[in-house]
Amino acid sequence: MLTDYKHPYVTVDLLLFSVINEKLSVCLTKRDQEPFEGSFSLPGTFIHENESAEGAVERLLSDKLELKSNIYTEQLQTFSEINRDPRERVISIAYIGVIPNEHMVKVPWMKWFSITPSNVGSFKLCPLTNETDGAMDEEESFISTNLGFDHDKMLKIAVDRLRSKLEYTDIIFKFLEDTKNFTSGLLRQKYQAVLGMEVNRGNFTKYQMNTYIEHGLIKKTGSVSIGRGRPADTYSYIGGDGLWIKY
Amino acid sequence: MLTDYKHPYVTVDLLLFSVINEKLSVCLTKRDQEPFEGSFSLPGTFIHENESAEGAVERLLSDKLELKSNIYTEQLQTFSEINRDPRERVISIAYIGVIPNEHMVKVPWMKWFSITPSNVGSFKLCPLTNETDGAMDEEESFISTNLGFDHDKMLKIAVDRLRSKLEYTDIIFKFLEDTKNFTSGLLRQKYQAVLGMEVNRGNFTKYQMNTYIEHGLIKKTGSVSIGRGRPADTYSYIGGDGLWIKY
DNA sequence: CCAAAAGTGTTGCTATTACACCCATGG
DNA sequence: CCATGGGTGTAATAGCAACACTTTTGG
Numbered sequence: 250m251l252t253d254y255k256h257p258y259v260t261v262d263l264l265l266f267s268v269i270n271e272k273l274s275v276c277l278t279k280r281d282q283e284p285f286e287g288s289f290s291l292p293g294t295f296i297h298e299n300e301s302a303e304g305a306v307e308r309l310l311s312d313k314l315e316l317k318s319n320i321y322t323e324q325l326q327t328f329s330e331i332n333r334d335p336r337e338r339v340i341s342i343a344y345i346g347v348i349p350n351e352h353m354v355k356v357p358w359m360k361w362f363s364i365t366p367s368n369v370g371s372f373k374l375c376p377l378t379n380e381t382d383g384a385m386d387e388e389e390s391f392i393s394t395n396l397g398f399d400h401d402k403m404l405k406i407a408v409d410r411l412r413s414k415l416e417y418t419d420i421i422f423k424f425l426e427d428t429k430n431f432t433s434g435l436l437r438q439k440y441q442a443v444l445g446m447e448v449n450r451g452n453f454t455k456y457q458m459n460t461y462i463e464h465g466l467i468k469k470t471g472s473v474s475i476g477r478g479r480p481a482d483t484y485s486y487i488g489g490d491g492l493w494i495k496y
Numbered sequence: 497m498l499t500d501y502k503h504p505y506v507t508v509d510l511l512l513f514s515v516i517n518e519k520l521s522v523c524l525t526k527r528d529q530e531p532f533e534g535s536f537s538l539p540g541t542f543i544h545e546n547e548s549a550e551g552a553v554e555r556l557l558s559d560k561l562e563l564k565s566n567i568y569t570e571q572l573q574t575f576s577e578i579n580r581d582p583r584e585r586v587i588s589i590a591y592i593g594v595i596p597n598e599h600m601v602k603v604p605w606m607k608w609f610s611i612t613p614s615n616v617g618s619f620k621l622c623p624l625t626n627e628t629d630g631a632m633d634e635e636e637s638f639i640s641t642n643l644g645f646d647h648d649k650m651l652k653i654a655v656d657r658l659r660s661k662l663e664y665t666d667i668i669f670k671f672l673e674d675t676k677n678f679t680s681g682l683l684r685q686k687y688q689a690v691l692g693m694e695v696n697r698g699n700f701t702k703y704q705m706n707t708y709i710e711h712g713l714i715k716k717t718g719s720v721s722i723g724r725g726r727p728a729d730t731y732s733y734i735g736g737d738g739l740w741i742k743y
Numbered sequence: 744c745c746a747a748a749a750g751t752g753t754t755g756c757t758a759t760t761a762c763a764c765c766c767a768t769g770g
Numbered sequence: 771c772c773a774t775g776g777g778t779g780t781a782a783t784a785g786c787a788a789c790a791c792t793t794t795t796g797g
Contacts, residue, residue: 255545256503298502302576327574327589329549342574478775479767725748726794
């Protein structure tokens with residue numbers, strides 16, 4: 250023993266994001282017990298004796314969310330207020346996660362909520378009704394800034410972080426389903442959803458795509474994607490490691 | 497009890513910075529016991545039962561460093577590798593701290609080390625001999641990337657963070673001794689020390705100072721500072737809260 | 744008078760923005 | 771043939787970096 254102090258509980262909480270119906274969305278679970286029974290909150294788990302925080306996040310992804318493949322995650326911030334959990338002293342290390350497709354989460358206890366772009370201070374969260382497989386129930390019911398614990402605060406910080414990282418990292422590519430074949434239009438659609446505002450189409454195609462190319466993150470495949478309108482150049486993501494990342 | 501898992505120890509570690517002799521410097525302590533006996537490492541402390549991580553940092557500043565006044569601190573990152581402490585499972589929340597003057601730390605067990613600008617990957621740390629009160633013993637002895645635990649890693653991340661925050665926050669003003677009366681030249685000297693490279697003088701005076709003014713962080717006092725050379729306009733820092741901060 | 748330090752102006756380059764125009768496809 | 775979506779061009783603007791010139795002090 251190094252000290253006699255009572256040790257705190259340490260957990261990880263995950264802010265799992267995806268773009269659904271052109272809207273940035275977060276994955277929440279309804280609490281079935283006190284405290285905050287009935288409220289939605291972030292998925293989380295205790296850190297075990299023989300795992301790192303990253304390990305706990307991986308276990309959380311695999312066990313509670315049943316996501317097996319390699320999911321992008323990064324540490325957000327640690328929250329250590331004494332009474333952030335009314336039961337016991339619990340310190341939580343928050344992580345951001347990104348998946349390209351909401352259907353990857355198949356477990357019934359997780360629900361997606363779109364984050365309404367306009368309100369940055371206190372978000373409006375609209376539930377995604379999974380019966381209709383993707384359709385939004387915009388004006389039906391929504392929970393606004395009423396997550397359990399300090400998860401509202403976490404959500405706000407996470408969204409701010411995601412948005413600023415659009416500028417200087419390759420995080421947007423984590424939202425793509427097929428990183429080996431995508432168009433400028435599709436990428437822009439994800440980009441706008443995360444940013445919560447429009448980006449000029451012409452400039453995005455010319456400059457943004459070109460910036461990615463110059464940083465060695467993507468390259469043109471040479472083939473085009475046909476559909477409505479003029480065929481679009483397709484690109485492939487090749488920057489496997491953390492290029493273009495400032496910090 | 498929420499779970500039966502054995503709880504980890506949780507500590508805070510502090511990366512306390514200051515600019516000494518126009519060089520960014522960090523405050524370290526020599527370990528007098530195993531593990532890493534004889535190595536230098538960051539000051540740290542266990543988080544007590546009834547305090548937050550921020551509270552533990554404050555206690556660390558006040559008890560171990562005997563710094564009583566309001567010190568600027570911010571959370572850096574949490575380190576949770578299983579074997580980062582060879583004795584026990586210890587999770588550490590790292591904090592950055594900034595003080596304007598190395599003489600504020602009067603306790604004999606803390607030593608300052610300048611961070612040589614050139615090497616970013618693995619720093620060269622030069623001890624500041626406090627007998628000569630500020631003179632550097634450049635070529636005498638230095639410890640290069642040999643701090644205890646994972647503190648090298650923390651240092652690198654912290655310096656990177658400090659440098660990028662120069663661009664979009666008001667963190668440089670935390671390095672000033674007198675925030676109510678300073679010149680463009682003095683601020684630039686601190687700025688260059690943190691950044692580890694030169695910044696054009698004319699542009700700094702014109703654009704950088706003006707940017708601060710436009711963001712409401714500083715204003716001209718109206719009086720000048722005399723000395724060698726042309727008298728310099730003096731400025732006063734007024735942005736008490738976190739203005740201009742992106743995230 | 745000269746070196747030192749500071750204020751200010753000029754120029755060129757680069758990035759960003761807004762907008763316009765044209766192209767190629769599906770219906 | 772026309773609406774739709776995509777590529778590319780242009781012009782105005784903003785910001786940044788390099789450098790020169792001037793100003794005002796101490797020695």
